[in-house]
Amino acid sequence: KQVVLLPGDGIGKEVMESAKLVLNTVATEYGHRFAFHEHAIGGDAIDRYGNPLPDDTLKACQQAEAVLLGSVGGKKWDNLPANKRPEKGLLGIRKQLGLFANLRPIKSFPALEHVSPLKQEVISGSDILIIRELTGGLYFGQPSERRENGQAAVDTLYYQRYEIERIVDKAFQSARKRRKHLTSVDKANVLESSRLWREVVEEKRQQYPDVTVDHLLVDAAAMKLVTSPDQFDVMVTENLFGDILSDEASVLTGSLGMLPSASVRSDGVGLYEPVHGSAPDIAGRGMANPIGMILSAAMMLRHSFNMEEEAAEIESAVNDTLNEGYHTADLNREGGKLVGTAEMTEAVIENIT
Amino acid sequence: KQVVLLPGDGIGKEVMESAKLVLNTVATEYGHRFAFHEHAIGGDAIDRYGNPLPDDTLKACQQAEAVLLGSVGGKKWDNLPANKRPEKGLLGIRKQLGLFANLRPIKSFPALEHVSPLKQEVISGSDILIIRELTGGLYFGQPSERRENGQAAVDTLYYQRYEIERIVDKAFQSARKRRKHLTSVDKANVLESSRLWREVVEEKRQQYPDVTVDHLLVDAAAMKLVTSPDQFDVMVTENLFGDILSDEASVLTGSLGMLPSASVRSDGVGLYEPVHGSAPDIAGRGMANPIGMILSAAMMLRHSFNMEEEAAEIESAVNDTLNEGYHTADLNREGGKLVGTAEMTEAVIENIT
Ligand SMILES: CC(C)[C@H](C(=O)O)[C@@H](O)C(=O)O
Ligand SMILES: CC(C)[C@H](C(=O)O)[C@@H](O)C(=O)O
Numbered sequence: 001k002q003v004v005l006l007p008g009d010g011i012g013k014e015v016m017e018s019a020k021l022v023l024n025t026v027a028t029e030y031g032h033r034f035a036f037h038e039h040a041i042g043g044d045a046i047d048r049y050g051n052p053l054p055d056d057t058l059k060a061c062q063q064a065e066a067v068l069l070g071s072v073g074g075k076k077w078d079n080l081p082a083n084k085r086p087e088k089g090l091l092g093i094r095k096q097l098g099l100f101a102n103l104r105p106i107k108s109f110p111a112l113e114h115v116s117p118l119k120q121e122v123i124s125g126s127d128i129l130i131i132r133e134l135t136g137g138l139y140f141g142q143p144s145e146r147r148e149n150g151q152a153a154v155d156t157l158y159y160q161r162y163e164i165e166r167i168v169d170k171a172f173q174s175a176r177k178r179r180k181h182l183t184s185v186d187k188a189n190v191l192e193s194s195r196l197w198r199e200v201v202e203e204k205r206q207q208y209p210d211v212t213v214d215h216l217l218v219d220a221a222a223m224k225l226v227t228s229p230d231q232f233d234v235m236v237t238e239n240l241f242g243d244i245l246s247d248e249a250s251v252l253t254g255s256l257g258m259l260p261s262a263s264v265r266s267d268g269v270g271l272y273e274p275v276h277g278s279a280p281d282i283a284g285r286g287m288a289n290p291i292g293m294i295l296s297a298a299m300m301l302r303h304s305f306n307m308e309e310e311a312a313e314i315e316s317a318v319n320d321t322l323n324e325g326y327h328t329a330d331l332n333r334e335g336g337k338l339v340g341t342a343e344m345t346e347a348v349i350e351n352i353t
Numbered sequence: 354k355q356v357v358l359l360p361g362d363g364i365g366k367e368v369m370e371s372a373k374l375v376l377n378t379v380a381t382e383y384g385h386r387f388a389f390h391e392h393a394i395g396g397d398a399i400d401r402y403g404n405p406l407p408d409d410t411l412k413a414c415q416q417a418e419a420v421l422l423g424s425v426g427g428k429k430w431d432n433l434p435a436n437k438r439p440e441k442g443l444l445g446i447r448k449q450l451g452l453f454a455n456l457r458p459i460k461s462f463p464a465l466e467h468v469s470p471l472k473q474e475v476i477s478g479s480d481i482l483i484i485r486e487l488t489g490g491l492y493f494g495q496p497s498e499r500r501e502n503g504q505a506a507v508d509t510l511y512y513q514r515y516e517i518e519r520i521v522d523k524a525f526q527s528a529r530k531r532r533k534h535l536t537s538v539d540k541a542n543v544l545e546s547s548r549l550w551r552e553v554v555e556e557k558r559q560q561y562p563d564v565t566v567d568h569l570l571v572d573a574a575a576m577k578l579v580t581s582p583d584q585f586d587v588m589v590t591e592n593l594f595g596d597i598l599s600d601e602a603s604v605l606t607g608s609l610g611m612l613p614s615a616s617v618r619s620d621g622v623g624l625y626e627p628v629h630g631s632a633p634d635i636a637g638r639g640m641a642n643p644i645g646m647i648l649s650a651a652m653m654l655r656h657s658f659n660m661e662e663e664a665a666e667i668e669s670a671v672n673d674t675l676n677e678g679y680h681t682a683d684l685n686r687e688g689g690k691l692v693g694t695a696e697m698t699e700a701v702i703e704n705i706t
Contacts, residue, residue, distance in 0.1 A: 153511070157507065251576045
């Protein structure tokens with residue numbers, strides 16, 4: 001299996017090491033072979049090649065079966081012009097590879113429920129999968145430019161029906177494998193694109209009669225995520241709403257550092273990355289939480305390589321490790337065993353073998 | 354003082370009665386005269402006149418010094434075409450009256466901190482003012498239409514510099530009267546309109562050197578509202594981001610029914626309404642929480658009529674009433690005195706006189 005590794009910036013490099021170690025363990029245990037090809041992206045690529053997404057990196061990703069990404073960005077590159085910034089590398093890869101479906105599972109770990117900013121009775125039992133459309137909408141719509149001598153600016157929210165259909169299909173299929181409930185989020189009382197979105201959902205639901213569906217306005221969804229996160233199963237929404245809601249949801253459990261994500265297309269090719277950022281403040285100190293990256297590697301095994309058993313093995317090893325009391329400094333947990341990146345990775349590997 | 358009352362739908366009618374009683378009490382105590390003119394809006398206006406914003410209503414609002422609105426909407430009208438729906442009345446009034454600044458104060462009441470979905474140590478001491486731009490952006494940008502034979506849809510996010518300047522000025526001025534910190538929220542790493550927004554904030558801050566400023570991306574803001582709501586003072590943002598973030602923020606204290614809002618323009622004319630919706634499920638049962646509406650009336654006294662003392666009197670009466678243990682059913686509070694709309698209003702009035 002050909003896997004491109006893009007460690008990127010800050011703690012990205014450190015947690016990528018953890019993913020490699022875990023994948024090598026799985027390879028040994030199950031008799032697989034993963035070939036890793038490392039390339040530059042983001043600020044690191046700007047420093048080395050003057051480009052957040054070098055051609056060489058893009059080409060490698062286009063040939064890979066899966067891409068693992070650490071994290072990109074940092075203050076150092078914040079003042080560069082928009083098209084030279086680390087994030088451009090990320091947006092470019094998503095678009096160029098056609099990775100239209102961003103999967104963001106948010107699940108409260110029993111061992112960590114008390115670190116949530118929410119009361120335990122509110123967060124307990126929550127298990128949400130947010131599916132965000134990733135290659136359309138305001139992120140890519142044209143025109144996006146200055147007008148009237150720079151005294152005005154315009155961005156464009158544009159969706160074609162087929163773009164909505166494929167993400168809605170993905171969402172229904174995902175709901176089928178879970179608790180069979182889908183919440184579609186839009187702003188149909190204001191936006192024409194949302195009304196098209198809602199029409200597509202209404203049409204598609206005929207094909208998935210076993211899945212229950214409701215529509216929620218994005219403002220109401222932002223409220224309900226806080227007041228009753230346990231009421232959601234799968235949520236599907238357009239690019240920008242998904243950006244906001246999935247980040248809001250990612251802090252509900254109090255363990256952002258634990259969360260993985262996948263950005264996939266229909267043939268199984270995907271890019272996998274932890275939800276957390278590059279955390280320049282703790283970079284290089286060996287204290288980053290590697291679990292988000294390790295669980296992203298598990299998602300890769302499941303979605304790109306169809307290795308369900310291996311993925312589940314990693315996930316249960318992580319669970320066991322948390323239950324043994326291991327935690328990194330970000331988890332704000334009292335008692336237990338406070339460890340760094342390397343020991344945490346070691347502990348997970350112990351639980352795999 | 355000429356005040357137009359738009360009770361609207363559901364519990365809107367009931368809480369409007371409370372506002373009238375409280376304002377009449379203030380009038381007697383302080384020797385003012387308020388002339389109330391009642392008009393139809395929303396679903397109620399659709400039923401009676403076939404139009405969510407009848408000309409007669411619009412004209413009355415255009416002549417008023419202030420407008421008090423109950424709430425609009427309900428399942429009954431959900432399947433009407435977009436331009437005939439209750440919300441159109443609300444959007445129409447905002448735009449026609451040029452009410453560009455939506456002020457949403459969110460403050461945790463000590464007597465109610467335990468009803469928050471957040472842990473007490475997270476929510477305690479929070480006191481945020483969200484200022485949302487209300488007449489621009491995706492809500493009103495053109496084109497907003499179907500394309501390619503209905504197989505695609507487009508909406509337009511458009512801002513002119515002067516629209517950003519006036520809302521940013523309002524935000525700096527508001528911050529000056531509070532704790533002198535402003536957080537400007539945008540998505541400048543993706544949107545051209547956000548880059549213009551950020552430029553304007555950077556320019557304007559020169560005129561307000563006593564106010565500290567930071568910029569936050571909308572996805573990060575959605576996270577930080579949950580993890581550290583007490584870190585915000587004034588937040589300013591464009592229309593749709595403001596819609597989402599202010600609703601997210603409104604549930605943090607657990608007492609949505611308590612929250613007021615104001616939509617104002619530069620000359621002091623404004624529209625005041627509670628944050629809660631029309632709550633059809635409890636409408637007509639005399640159990641709605643009138644405090645959001647009563648505090649909206651207080652905002653009217655402050656912002657449209659410059660009656661700071663009278664506004665503060667209402668606010669402290671509400672505080673006293675809560676401290677006496679009065680609460681309505683929505684507050685999920687144990688012990689104390691569970692009351693309906695009328696008794697709650699009576700208790701607040703007792704504390705004014
Ligand atoms: C870096 C940024 C452009 C990106 C986005 O908004 O998509 C990020 O916030 C994310 O969610 O992956
Ligand atoms: C009813 C709707 C159009 C409106 C909006 O989105 O502005 C509402 O959500 C609000 O925030 O007042």
